[in-house]
Every structure is written in C-alpha cells, then in structure tokens.
Amino acid sequence: MPAYQNEHGYDNVFEYVEPGLYALDTTEDGLCLLAYVADHRIRCSLHTAGTNLGLPLGKVKPEACLLWPMSLSEGDEVLSIAGDALAYRCTALRRKRSNRLPAAFVEAVELVYGDGRGAHLEKEAGTGARRTMLQRRS
Secondary structure, eight states: OGGGEETTEEOOOEEEEETTEEEEOBOTTSOBTTEEEETTEEEEHHHHHHHHHTOOHHHHSOHHHHHTTEEEETTTTEEEEOTTGGGSGGGSOOSSOOSOOOHHHHHHHHHHHOTTHHHHHHHHHHTTOSOOOOOOOO
16 A cells, blocks of 8 residues: 555554554545545455455454444444444435345354354344344354
C-alpha cells in the first residue's frame, strides 16, 4: 500500500479509542483506510487480497470487519447494526424490505460464531424476527 509508506516504513492505520482498544482509522469521508473504489463500488483491500490469494477470510480480516455493518457491544454479547452503518450507499435502508440476509453476511456469521450459526440467523430473519440469540463457539 504505497499511499501509507513514509520514510520510516508505513504510517500507523490504527486510531486510539480507549486503553487497550484501537480501531482502524478512517478517511475524512468516514471510510476505512483499507477501503478503495473499483467499478464505482467501495471495496475492502483485505477482502480482495484474501480472495486473490485464496486465503480464508476468517484468517485475513478481523472479526469486526467480517461482521460490519454489524458491531459487537455490551461485552461482546450483543450484535447490532453499527451507528454509522446506514450512512453508506451499500448499507442504506431500502424501500422494499426483505427478510433475506445477504449470503456474505451469513458466511461472516459462520466464520465468527461457528458452523450453523449463520443458518440459524438466516432462519430467524426469514420468520421476521428482529432479535435472536447466538452462542459464540467455544
């Protein structure tokens, strides 16, 4: 990523949040520093690199990135939509609502929570449920 190179190596892409907690920094537009635009769509460089190299996304992307636009809160017990998630075209609310979850999100839930958890979430969404319980893999 040549844009982040400096005379000492690379710029720090992390932002201090609170003691022991850092987040990926964002641009002035609020996009992750690892995002880029291709074919008029916002893409993730970690996702692209992992896919191009044939690496499992669970090994390439942090859990928070896999789950975005969802975020963990309340001691990592509650998975809910991130506060700024609806500000982006790709995640904005649609006029026609659907109970179907995007396949990529179901896959991300499987990677983070374990086999069968994404299918459980998909089934619950299909019934119109707005809340459900997911057990993290042990």
